Structures are given as structure tokens and as C-alpha cells.
Amino acid sequence: MSLPLKPIEPDLADKAARTISQRAQVEELVAKAVDDGLRNVFLVGAGGSLIAAHPAHYLLEREATHPVYKLQSDELNTGRTRRMGPGSLVFLASYTGRTKETVAAAQYARSTGATVAVVTKEGGPLADAADVAFTGQSDLFMQLAAYALLRQTGVERDWALLDQALDALPAALVSAAEEGEERAAAIASALKDEPITYVLGSGPSYGWAYGLAMCFLQEMQWKHAAGFNSGEFFQGAFEVVDDDVAVINLLGEDPSRPMAERARRFLNTYASKKTYHVDTADHTLPGIPQELRGEVSPLVIAVLMDRLARHYESVRGHDLDQRHYMFKVDY
Numbered sequence: 001m002s003l004p005l006k007p008i009e010p011d012l013a014d015k016a017a018r019t020i021s022q023r024a025q026v027e028e029l030v031a032k033a034v035d036d037g038l039r040n041v042f043l044v045g046a047g048g049s050l051i052a053a054h055p056a057h058y059l060l061e062r063e064a065t066h067p068v069y070k071l072q073s074d075e076l077n078t079g080r081t082r083r084m085g086p087g088s089l090v091f092l093a094s095y096t097g098r099t100k101e102t103v104a105a106a107q108y109a110r111s112t113g114a115t116v117a118v119v120t121k122e123g124g125p126l127a128d129a130a131d132v133a134f135t136g137q138s139d140l141f142m143q144l145a146a147y148a149l150l151r152q153t154g155v156e157r158d159w160a161l162l163d164q165a166l167d168a169l170p171a172a173l174v175s176a177a178e179e180g181e182e183r184a185a186a187i188a189s190a191l192k193d194e195p196i197t198y199v200l201g202s203g204p205s206y207g208w209a210y211g212l213a214m215c216f217l218q219e220m221q222w223k224h225a226a227g228f229n230s231g232e233f234f235q236g237a238f239e240v241v242d243d244d245v246a247v248i249n250l251l252g253e254d255p256s257r258p259m260a261e262r263a264r265r266f267l268n269t270y271a272s273k274k275t276y277h278v279d280t281a282d283h284t285l286p287g288i289p290q291e292l293r294g295e296v297s298p299l300v301i302a303v304l305m306d307r308l309a310r311h312y313e314s315v316r317g318h319d320l321d322q323r324h325y326m327f328k329v330d331y
């Protein structure tokens with residue numbers, strides 16, 4: 001039994017624009033942290049909200065002058081780190097603002113003397129545990145935090161070009177979602193009954209390879225799936241792939257693209273029957289300067305994965321909000 005296809009979120013563009021509207025405050029926060037002697041930056045979250053930090057982390061690992069770490073909330077709670085303390089700026093994300101491990105991580109970060117900023121829904125325990133609380137789309141917010149860090153630490157870039165990209169981004173995300181509908185429908189209906197689906201992604205898009213597999217297919221569709229880094233795929237996982245195995249390969253336009261193209265070549269040669277490629281280069285992204293398409297790619301992939309999940313929901317008749325355990329039992 002199928003379910004009606006939910007439409008593209010009517011407030012997709014607004015949500016992005018509202019997130020971007022906090023940019024000046026993010027810059028201010030980071031500028032103050034730099035003035036006060038910034039030593040390092042942490043990006044923290046769990047599940048979808050950790051995935052949301054992946055593109056910013058990818059950007060900062062290559063371009064930031066300060067060390068930037070990405071940690072799962074409970075890895076921080078259980079492992080601690082000597083490096084966090086005064087001079088640390090910690091960004092945590094949680095959509096609900098109630099994920100207990102992320103709230104505990106914020107409390108711990110605060111207790112070390114670090115500056116703690118969160119992105120979450122208005123109010124709630126995570127916001128209460130923070131020095132500063134923002135709202136909005138976590139992946140975009142983390143990207144804004146990354147840009148603020150680069151700018152405030154004097155990294156040279158064409159900032160006017162970024163302004164242009166951020167102005168165009170809300171509408172470009174909507175247009176990507178619209179342009180991707182046909183492809184998403186084809187993938188979901190072709191793969192809806194597959195016993196397992198592998199998802200590949202490289203660089204900043206790896207986050208959503210893992211995320212499509214874990215959040216959308218396992219959590220929200222109760223389907224077996226696994227996400228791999230496209231480079232790691234060739235270190236073992238590719239041995240199980242052939243024409244009978246379903247694979248979704250994500251391609252962005254960032255520096256890691258050759259890794260995704262290598263996966264595409266291999267899959268088209270040895271496992272083409274149930275392989276689907278989702279490529280940001282197929283999208284027009286109106287107004288996004290060519291030079292910044294790579295940084296925008298993971299945000300576009302996030303929107304395309306969200307739509308793909310909606311198509312699975314519809315063709316499989318399995319509501320994305322159904323859970324066995326999450327938010328229902330003690331865990």
C-alpha cells in the first residue's frame with residue numbers, strides 16, 4: 001500500500017533564508033572568540049545533527065588555520081578531551097534540542113570553560129545549556145560558522161562571491177529539489193524492495209551517504225542499508241557488489257569528486273543494473289557562482305536525500321515518522 005507523496009517542504013527556502021539571516025551574529029560570536037584567544041573549535045552532535053556538521057568540518061579541515069574537531073556527543077561525554085577548555089569554541093546541533101547525549105555534551109563543554117553555541121529549535125534543554133543559541137537548518141548553520149571562522153581568522157577568500165552564493169542559496173535549494181523529483185521517484189520505486197542498499201559518498205557528501213543509509217533507510221524505513229566513503233568502498237566493500245546489488249552513488253562538485261567518479265566508473269562497469277548516481281552537477285543551482293558549487297554541493301545533496309526519503313515513504317507506504325524504539329523506550 002502506498003502513501004501520498006508529501007510535497008517539497010513549502011518553507012524550505014524560508015528556513016534557509018532565516019538561518020542565513022543570523023550570519024552577522026555568528027560572525028560576532030566568532031570575532032569575540034578570536035579576540036579572546038581562540039585555540040580550537042569543536043563541532044558536536046548525534047545522528048542527523050552530527051551528519052549536519054560534516055560539510056563544515058570538511059571545509060575547515062582544509063582551510064582553517066586553527067584545529068577543528070568533529071565529535072559525536074557521547075564520544076565527548078565518555079572520552080573527554082584535554083584540548084577543550086578556555087579558548088575553545090564549541091558548536092553543537094540538535095534538531096529537537098532534547099537529545100540527552102548532546103545536552104550533556106553542551107553541559108560538559110561549558111564546564112571546561114569553553115564558549116558553547118548551539119543550533120536547535122527555539123528554547124529547550126540544549127538552548128538552556130548554551131552560552132548562545134541559534135535556530136535554523138543545522139548543516140547551513142555549521143557552514144556559516146565555518147565561514148565566520150575563516151573570515152575572522154584572516155583567511156583570504158572572495159567574500160563578495162560568498163555573499164552572492166548565500167543570497168541565491170534558498171531558491172537554489174528549492175530548484176534542486178524540484179529538478180530532482182523525477183530521479184528520486186525512479187530510484188525509490190526501483191529500489192523499494194531491495195534487501196540491502198549501499199550508499200557511497202566522498203568528501204563533504206560522505207555525511208549523507210552514511211545519513212541516507214542510517215537515518216532515512218534504517219531509522220525511518222526499517223530497511224537494511226550501509227553507507228561508505230567512496231574511497232573506502234575500494235578497500236573491501238566493493239567485493240560484495242554486482243548486478244544484483246543496489247547502490248546509490250552520491251557525487252558532489254567539491255575536491256573529492258574524482259573519488260566519486262572512480263566509484264561511478266567501477267559501478268557502471270561491474271554493477272550497473274541496480275546502481276543510481278545522484279550528481280549535483282546535473283542541477284542548475286541558479287545564482288550559485290561556479291567557484292562555490294563544491295561548497296554548496298553537500299547542502300544540495302541533503303535536500304535531495306530528504307526528497308528521496310519522501311519518495312521511499314510514498315512508494316513503500318511506510319511513514320517516515322514510525323519508530324520501534326526512538327523517542328519511545330528508554331535507551
Ligand SMILES: N[C@@H]1[C@@H](O)[C@H](O)[C@@H](COP(=O)(O)O)O[C@@H]1O
Nearest residue numbers: 047048049094095096097099215
Ligand atoms: N535522524 C535523526 C536521528 O539520527 C537523531 O538521533 C534524532 C535526534 O536528533 P536531534 O539531536 O537532532 O534532535 O533525530 C532524527 O531522527
